[in-house]
Amino acid sequence: MRGRWTIPLWMTLLVAGTAATATVQDDLDALLGDAQRPSAPQEPTAAEDETPAAQARDEADAQTTGVIPLPREPAPTGDVPARASRSRLVEEIVVTAQKREENLQDVPISVQAFSGEKLDAMGITDQTDLQRITPGLNITSQVSYVVTFLRGVGTDAVTAADPSVATYIDGIYFPFASNLAQNFGAVERIEVLKGPQGTLFGRNATGGAFSIHTKKPTFDDAFGELLLSADTYTRMARLYGNLPLSDSFAINASAVTSTFDNFYTGTRGNPPTGIPDDDTEGLRIKARWRPRDDLELQLAMFRLELHGAAANIAYNARPSTLGMLQGIQPQPGTHGAIDAPAYTQTDANTVYYGQLEYNAPWFDFKIIASDQRMDTAGIRDFDGSPQPISTFETPSQYIDARSLEVQFLSNDEFGPDWFKWILGGYYFEGVNGFEILNFIVNGISLEQGTLGPLALPEALRGLIGLAQAAPSGALSLTGLIGTDSRAVFAQTTTSVTDWLDVTLGGRYQVEERYIYDSSVGLDNGDGTRTELIDNTDRATDSNGDPYPASDTRSTFSPKVSIDLRPFNDDTLIYLSWQKALKAATYNTVAIYDQPDYVKPEEIVAWELGAKFSAFDGLLRLNGAVFDYDVANLQQAFISLFAGGVISFQNAGRARIRGADFDGVLVLLPSLVDDLVLAGGAAWLDAEYQDFTGAAGFDEAGFFSQDNDYSGNQVIRSPTFTGTLSLSKTWGVPGGPFEAAFDAYYTDDFFYEPSNRQATLQAAYWLLGARLSYLYEALDLRLTAGVRNLTDEFYTNGIFVTDYGVQPSIAMPRSYSLQLVWNF
Template sequence: MLWLLSPSAVAQSAESEAPLTTIPVASSEPPAEAPLQRDRDAPVLLEEVIVTARKREERLQDVPVSVAAFSAEQLDARGIVSVRDLGTSVPGLQFTDLAGYNLIYLRGVGTDAFVPSADPSVATYLDGVYFPSGHSVVQSFGALERIEVLKGPQGTLFGRNSTGGAISIVTKTPDQQQENSLQASYGRFNDSKTRLYTTIPLTDELSTSVSVFYNRADNYYRIDNGRDTQLPTEIGKGARLRAAFTPTDDFSLVLTGMLMQQSGTSSTTSVNTQPSAILGASIPAETREYVVTADSEPSLRTTTAAYYGNATWQLPLLDIKLLGSHYYVNADDYVYDFDGSSQGIATYGADSEYQTIDTGELQFSSNAGTPGASWLKWVGGVYYLRSEGGYDPGYLTLTNIGLPVIGNLVDRLPAPLQNLLGGVPSLESLRFNFTGLIGAESWSGYTQATASVTDWFDITLGGRYQTEKRTLIRSDVGLNNLGGGLSTVVSFAPRSARVDNFSPKVSLDFRPADDLLLYASFQQGFKSATYNIINIYTPPDYIEPEKVESLEAGIKSDWFDRRLRINGAVFQNNIRNLQTGFVSFTTGGAINFENAGRARIRGAEVDITTAPLREWNPGLVLTAGGSWLKAIYTDYQNGSGYDEQTGLAFTNGDFTGNRIVRTPKFSGSAGISQTLDVGDGELELAGNYYYNSGYFYLAQNSPVSFEGHYDLISARLSYLYRPWQLKLTLFGDNLGDTRYNLAQFHTDFGREDTLAPPITYGLRLNWDF
């Protein structure tokens, strides 16, 4: 009976039946198919987005992969201005923060460690290039084509460290059309954001574009530590230059360079809300308000530079693409009050925490002229990555050595280290300098093919083979001495390990009716082995590679002449050697990194968009989405945690059966948008509601580590004056002034909280000219 609801049962659509393609080919071979286009007759939120989730252009609704995709217009319509904002619009996507790192969980899979050797489990791609640093995920958008969020392991096509999924950001490629846009906003806390984009055609073959941004805001926290100090202003600035060279119809070269810098505090602004019983005994408990009493003034500055390019040849029988990149990120002026109080006890930081990554990829894909193109589409290639990074150095400083809390801390260190300290009581402070550098070299080859067995049934087979060598380049610890210098007291021998892996994929997809896709898939993902690089008095631990195996069944559908879109999926992820982090000075280092044995995640998600009154009120659009997850550790023994009575760390916990960290049982959102024609313009009123059921920050699931449920309300009122393409938007976020954490940080001294921003509001201008 599904055909009764299918729009094609009433009127066949030539556009919906057009065969799919990759990149058009101009040659004497069979004619290339027209580039795919979005359905501009639909409301913005129901427009068809063209995605490259399978490394070729396809309509979102035709891809048998769970993907949330947003065009630039849809991002604007939803009020999404940064990657972090996706968390309230994409079911199952969870953003948290820790010491300046952006920790992303997708369907319960993520990484909660904030060290350069702990790669994110959700891979981030910018214009097809892999950017693995957790520091650089949240950035101001330039002029975008779209953002795609691919859910579930993407090991075949997106490779290493995509066990949770991938976020792909695609920016505009400069062309021969002059284009200029300006976005400027001003809001609470003197939050000003300015972004300018322009395209500059130089010749018939060469065009460039420039995108620059500058953001400045006062900190929504204030500091009260008995001194006349101020928290640093939050500043983000950067520029991106792109050049597109198209000398012939079948060859193009696009080169990009960008430089960004973020400075301020990020989540290094935190307060100790629940001090531990022993090491935190002298620390007064703070409140969940926007006041920090840190003795060490928090700060963080991150500089990112990247240069990348891609060359594409459209040949008669296949397409060839070559991609290359150089990427560098460095966090310096990094200061974190480790005890989270006004007392001078412990400070963690880094003079230089960096990563440098070089990548190269050679890709081959079928096109309209490839033999068998009518029933077979394929892609394959080879990929190379070389990286190096770490702390050079990082540090942990203990001050006021005479305080009882420091005496307790030193007394709990292993006897060999206590002997090394020797004259500690005569020092005013004790500084551990830890240098930890790690390198990686990775090669992989991949292929994936989709065969149309019938006009309603496709089968996809793929696989990726990867070999990677991880090297612990350097790991040593220095200690300050009575002469004021630093002496190396512990030096660990370099180590290396090689791991090989094969990640397969099988997908079956069925089209029983037009605008209805059913699919079932099996796929695996692989996350690289690594080393724990912050070690003060224990050898660096080897961290086993993380492997995810996923089963998924899903539906993509449009109903009632595309008035209603329902996409959904059910899935199960089985994880082996889940990589997880733990923070404690008394168990070997300031930050520990370990494997959590096995875990299982069962879930379901749905995403609904509808224009219920398209004839009578075409400007009314409703959205809703939800994610249900049952995420547990199925075998997690010898885990690290804190004693709930004393606050002292242990390493022999059994967390089997506990909930996976940073993963709510339910999260979901609902939105409404009403657009009306007013004179020469368009008036839009929109609102969004988001609910999160809460989650644990520690694998031991102690009550002190639980973030309770919270909800968020946002609203926008905008007017677009069409003759000038000028849009003004009045916006408000967290209108209920909900108190919830952007970050929660557990140490030997207790629990430290960093609240997310309170109610914010402002005015934003968008002008295309």
């Protein structure tokens, strides 16, 4: 039955019981001093050179991390400096971008992967930080949501529509983006998969996917990690521990707590009060049981709580003409006032998940299941000013979802070694949206039936009048959308010759999207509600004609890839073509009109890429050119004249072309030890080719619904982005000392399809630096750093209404100190 869960997690698990030539190589050898290239350091004995915690972590790496650890250096003796340790930026990583473990350089997909050690070396602590090290990625956090665009594909609001860049944690699809910019905790590695991933990762991966892997429990030894950090605005503590209870059963836990001192100043509410700190607490517990060598069960629980106001604090920096007529004055900085008592609260972001893996003689079998619930509440000042005009209040916003995935994978024990395959099935069911959204409109005068010079729709005037006569002065809205999705997928890779592989894949999906609940009522101020309109069984299409309140689509997402190694195993060239789909949706929060149906987003993608490595990993360079044809992009807007809440519309067609690359190079190893350059760049040409009948605001801030944005730049798609990191490691008494400098640059981009100047983000640089010292005897690392070194002023997203533009201003310059102790 729709809306009821029918597959308990425990029952599911239980029942399952640059191409390179020889000449180029010679030239690079001469340039880098190949003859004098440093050899790998000698492997130390555990008793002499490693602490027990270090031994346990190395063993854990070998078993579970997917990172090939570099050998440790011998500890120094007396006053003799230690030989320079290898940089933490240089490593080989095993990824699961194709659902099986493979070396990053062997995967014919654009992937950037970072181990937990590398993320720490680059100063990355949460999801939004990934933008600084991933060319082509635009990721921000605003209004309690994480908004992600990758290579120009993304979703700028996610209250009803799903993100276009899917997030997976330990193989589990996380459908919600609200408050997802959490500290990663004890992370093993993060994979950023660029481009559509429709075959293996499925629904809503039209732009790509984040695949985050947390650390598995290990059976060898008990060990832990304590992290303490403080910067100008944030204080954080994280504790991770691994505890083996037998040689086949172990648990681990990662707990984090943080406090953010908001750099916004001023007042909120009436009577005015200050802006509180944000307090976050998170916990992840994992258990791992291996009763036999060929059978393993993992169970996990994750929970996050957040209380504060930062996500919903923003001031009206650029009042529209209508806003100025209402007496709103610009508040362009981080100091101001709003009349709404803004806050954000997540009390129950809880996920239970598990994986059962069986290595049969003929194939490997996996079953992965999850049960997810997230409840969020908050208040947002709709006009961003001290005037009591209008306010959003969301006492109950939630996502309730379950998923199940089954995989059959070929292994090395059965079948020809020239043929690899994966076959699987996927099920997802969920409901998400606003269970209660109170829209307070006491500041809107109805005497003339207009809002400034604009006439309000008659139906809206009537509802506002009823709301203003109600005790709370609020319309009480409900907008929930349901999903029922089933899919089967398969992918094969055939090695035609030693240098030619052909990959064929496809995913067949049947997905129903339906209006679970859509209604309009009055908030009685005592916790009760008087319903006025029930829209649950009503909807319209883009032309305003009646449309069913349930939409079922059967789709097929194919993939073809040709992989070449024409020179040697260190050079991979690939050409791929694929399709992917993002689910349709409904604008379920509809005040005076029926909910609108929003078509699914479809993408057809070509990509030509190359991966090259040399000198035992001292040089690695990966790049790709791509061409995307995107139909029915889902774009968001907010206006009183279209209901007053976030709505989605379809852009008919967009064309996105571009190129990106990333690489790591150990500079002049024959002259300088461990001087490493890492970075990359992305170029995008992203344009709306057909976007007529579009809703949006003009330069004066007036809203209309019959605009032509064809030829405009796709939102959040800067023409050029670049990242750079330079790191040097020295051997000093006690252990290695690191110094690092990094830079990120982005061209200007627009936040709205109209490309109006009021929502243009100008080009900017972000610079940072870090100093780090590891005292090996205690396995204790101390890092000092500075972020946004030049105190660049830029935005972290915007909130646009009829009253003007409310930018979320990004963090100014901050200084940090971090201690990490492994014990």
